[in-house]
Amino acid sequence: MPKSYLVARRNEFEEGGRKVVSCDGTEIGVFQVGGKLVAWHNECPHRNGPVCQGRIYKRVLEPVDAEGQVRALAFEEGSSNIVCTWHGYEYDLKTGVNQGTDKLKLRPAKIEEKDGNVYVVV
Ligand code: FES
16 A cells, blocks of 8 residues: 655755655655656666666757767756666656657656645655
8 A cells, every 4th residue: 555755845845956765665766857846766767776866967969060060068958867877877857758768767656745745655
């Protein structure tokens, strides 16, 4: 039967912030992205690495100029990717989808907010 676990007060989250909690051994990462909270199981779909503890970046773009060359990198505004600590697979934090293939997707966890507190249900 699913059970609720307290993560933090809602006002403890800021944009780009995260909290990773253990729910009786099941680890869940909660992130604020674009003003909203998202929660993912801390298991990378590649080989179960602790993806929620990875670095967070804007999506890297490689603009191609008129000569077909990439001269500089750019970053997609408003995007937020998390990079798994084990082998570097990247996932869109809002959707959980891998940037290379939509066949790999983070597993979502349910979030509940009540009386100013944030809970995950596992
Ligand atoms: S386990 Fe995450 S990239 Fe391999």
